[in-house]
Amino acid sequence: MVIGIPKEIKNNESRVGMTPSGVYELTKNKHTVFVQSTAGFGSGFSDQDYKDVSAIIVDTIEEVYAKSDMIVKVKEPIAYEYPLIKPNQIVFTYFHFASSEDLTLAMMKSNAICIAYETVEDDDGSLPLLTPMSEVAGRMAIQQGAKYLEKPIKGRGVLLGGVPGVPPGKVLILGAGVVGVQAAKMAAGLGAHVTIMDINMKRLRYVNDVMPNHVTTEFSSEYNIRKNIKTHDLVIGGVLLKGAKAPKLITKDMLKLMRPGTVIVDVAVDQGGCFETTKPTTHEDPTYIIDDIVHYCVANMPGAVPYTSTMALTNVTLPYVLKLANKGWKKACEEDIILAKGINILNGEIVCEGIAEAFNW
Numbered sequence: 001m002v003i004g005i006p007k008e009i010k011n012n013e014s015r016v017g018m019t020p021s022g023v024y025e026l027t028k029n030k031h032t033v034f035v036q037s038t039a040g041f042g043s044g045f046s047d048q049d050y051k052d053v054s055a056i057i058v059d060t061i062e063e064v065y066a067k068s069d070m071i072v073k074v075k076e077p078i079a080y081e082y083p084l085i086k087p088n089q090i091v092f093t094y095f096h097f098a099s100s101e102d103l104t105l106a107m108m109k110s111n112a113i114c115i116a117y118e119t120v121e122d123d124d125g126s127l128p129l130l131t132p133m134s135e136v137a138g139r140m141a142i143q144q145g146a147k148y149l150e151k152p153i154k155g156r157g158v159l160l161g162g163v164p165g166v167p168p169g170k171v172l173i174l175g176a177g178v179v180g181v182q183a184a185k186m187a188a189g190l191g192a193h194v195t196i197m198d199i200n201m202k203r204l205r206y207v208n209d210v211m212p213n214h215v216t217t218e219f220s221s222e223y224n225i226r227k228n229i230k231t232h233d234l235v236i237g238g239v240l241l242k243g244a245k246a247p248k249l250i251t252k253d254m255l256k257l258m259r260p261g262t263v264i265v266d267v268a269v270d271q272g273g274c275f276e277t278t279k280p281t282t283h284e285d286p287t288y289i290i291d292d293i294v295h296y297c298v299a300n301m302p303g304a305v306p307y308t309s310t311m312a313l314t315n316v317t318l319p320y321v322l323k324l325a326n327k328g329w330k331k332a333c334e335e336d337i338i339l340a341k342g343i344n345i346l347n348g349e350i351v352c353e354g355i356a357e358a359f360n361w
């Protein structure tokens, strides 16, 4: 098969769809791989690194799309890429369709085979191709939240870890999944007091078992959320309803309950966000303020740490990329129900639950 790795064009997105080590496995299996020149620079890989594993370097994104049977990338296609996508071309990437009607309509029109990393689902319900990026984003959420709590950038002016004689800051985490647990771990490491909420008691039991005593669990209900946002300095949104729009757990009127300078980091922004006031931002301009509450809503957080993220992503995507390349998408998906769950759009039709509902279609 002919596989193409374009350079990402989303704002400040420095990850790349495949490392040279991943490309090595593809060319070893007799596939042809086109890599757009400089695609790997941001992640520390030169064109020569890709040439050394028998990839062919091309100058433009147009050539990558035109020559390839399968595109392997990181983020959802951007409007510039829509017309480059061909009928029956496999596009394997994060799509997050439920957060963009334009993207959904464009991909339906393209007649491409859209396989979304974020809905590939293991037998136990976990999402193996989302997990590593959620690990990165969960850990980063605390790093970013701690920074935006500083007064010169309009935060409350609280040091999360406190100091001897002064209590630590308080972090509220909505969702005890991958993002939530990694965020809790980082916040606890800094010495902050952490409250983590979920509707899944199994997850709360797990957190309760593995976390230190200054991480407390609480069932997620509107009443409990309203109570907690009054006293916490940093609120992390890490909820997910697979493939669907995130539930709005904090509405605009609830911002008034929070103290001025409270920071919210809505990691779930890529599924529409769990705060009513969330709108996607970029690494170039990551925050905005509504009712004195600092909102950080970057939809590609791992893109800011590409050296870590690109490797973590290829580690998990490579086995599926190899299957798709070796067998073709039909046979690969027939034989592997886990991969088949990634198919979101096929022959111009939506085949994943939750997307059509997101737009009231």
Ligand SMILES: NC(=O)C1=CN([C@@H]2O[C@H](COP(=O)(O)OP(=O)(O)OC[C@H]3O[C@@H](n4cnc5c(N)ncnc54)[C@H](O)[C@@H]3O)[C@@H](O)[C@H]2O)C=CC1
Residues within 6 Å of the ligand: 118, 130, 131, 133, 134, 135, 137, 174, 175, 176, 177, 178, 179, 180, 197, 198, 199, 200, 203, 220, 238, 239, 240, 241, 247, 249, 266, 267, 268, 269, 270, 271, 298, 299, 300, 301, 302
């Ligand atoms: N902004 C970014 O750069 C990134 C965003 N993400 C996004 O972060 C979100 C979370 O991802 P994961 O942690 O991997 O998902 P996950 O599936 O591991 O965890 C989600 C958790 O939310 C819980 N939940 C659902 N409804 C809830 C409610 N009403 N209250 C409290 N908890 C509730 C679920 O029970 C589950 O435990 C996803 O939307 C994902 O796409 C992930 C990586 C990067």
Ligand SMILES: CC(=O)C(=O)O
Residues within 6 Å of the ligand: 094, 130, 133, 134, 270, 299, 300, 301, 302, 303
């Ligand atoms: C999961 C996702 O949206 C990201 O890594 O950017």
Ligand SMILES: [Mg+2]
Residues within 6 Å of the ligand: 270, 299, 300, 301
């Ligand atoms: Mg995202």
